[in-house]
Amino acid sequence: MSIIKTNCHTHTNYCDGKCTAREMIESAIEKGFTTLGFSGHVPMNFPNEWAMTGEKLDKYCEIICSLKKEYADRIEILCGIELDADYELDKAYSFDYILSSVHQIHGKDKIYAIDLSPEELTECVNEEFGGSWSSMADYYFRSLAEFVVREKTDVVGHYDLITKFNKDFALFDETDEEYKKSALKWLDYIIDNKPEAVFEINTGAMFRCGNDTPYPASFILKRIGERGVRVTVSSDAHCTDALDFMFDKAKEHCKSCGIDRIYHLTRDGFKEEKI
Ligand SMILES: [Zn+2]
Numbered sequence: 001m002s003i004i005k006t007n008c009h010t011h012t013n014y015c016d017g018k019c020t021a022r023e024m025i026e027s028a029i030e031k032g033f034t035t036l037g038f039s040g041h042v043p044m045n046f047p048n049e050w051a052m053t054g055e056k057l058d059k060y061c062e063i064i065c066s067l068k069k070e071y072a073d074r075i076e077i078l079c080g081i082e083l084d085a086d087y088e089l090d091k092a093y094s095f096d097y098i099l100s101s102v103h104q105i106h107g108k109d110k111i112y113a114i115d116l117s118p119e120e121l122t123e124c125v126n127e128e129f130g131g132s133w134s135s136m137a138d139y140y141f142r143s144l145a146e147f148v149v150r151e152k153t154d155v156v157g158h159y160d161l162i163t164k165f166n167k168d169f170a171l172f173d174e175t176d177e178e179y180k181k182s183a184l185k186w187l188d189y190i191i192d193n194k195p196e197a198v199f200e201i202n203t204g205a206m207f208r209c210g211n212d213t214p215y216p217a218s219f220i221l222k223r224i225g226e227r228g229v230r231v232t233v234s235s236d237a238h239c240t241d242a243l244d245f246m247f248d249k250a251k252e253h254c255k256s257c258g259i260d261r262i263y264h265l266t267r268d269g270f271k272e273e274k275i
């Protein structure tokens with residue numbers, strides 16, 4: 001049993017989470033967490049219903065910092081942010097860490113959400129990529145890779161988020177050579193340019209969509225392992241029930257891909273755990 005238990009990818013009701021920060025902390029203490037990181041969605045430069053507004057961001061920082069002090073003798077709290085390529089943020093904010101993700105694809109006149117519904121993603125593929133899922137995937141992976149390399153990034157969020165609604169390959173074939181080539185090409189691009197970035201093994205879609213395995217898929221995780229890059233386990237929790245959802249399965253997923261250690265984000269940096 002590990003003595004370190006952490007999760008650096010969690011949301012509260014300041015963005016699209018269902019619970020308050022205090023509820024998340026109380027539950028994390030009950031579950032035996034040693035560190036809990038909050039990663040609220042950064043304000044975005046287009047209208048949406050899931051990210052924080054600038055005003056909410058101020059309150060989020062204020063409340064997390066005060067809870068950090070209040071709970072200091074019971075659990076370590078980190079105030080992070082889930083940055084997105086289309087963010088709008090005063091650079092003066094200083095967060096404990098940055099989780100970098102991409103949640104949308106820019107079409108000619110429209111922005112499509114990747115992770116809101118299979119219908120919207122399919123519409124994007126049909127309208128913008130002539131029905132080619134591998135072209136959409138290449139576009140997505142490139143956007144994410146260039147963003148991660150460009151910005152300060154501690155953790156790379158849900159690398160293959162475009163597979164969220166792809167249980168049993170319902171939307172596209174993940175064994176397609178073109179798809180795999182793009183996923184690995186842009187993964188290598190991140191690792192070549194930002195070898196210190198940590199990739200997350202994210203169980204969020206197992207909780208929300210009933211997917212069998214976490215992000216990223218095995219062929220991607222194997223490459224991460226071969227290249228000796230660090231990984232962390234998180235659940236992208238939007239409620240207390242998801243806080244440590246399927247962490248054991250996530251560790252098994254790592255082992256089956258040749259990865260024998262994971263890293264926990266703490267105040268003093270990433271701590272290694274042999275699994
Ligand atoms: Zn995300």
Ligand SMILES: [Zn+2]
Nearest residue numbers: 009011082236
């Ligand atoms: Zn998230």
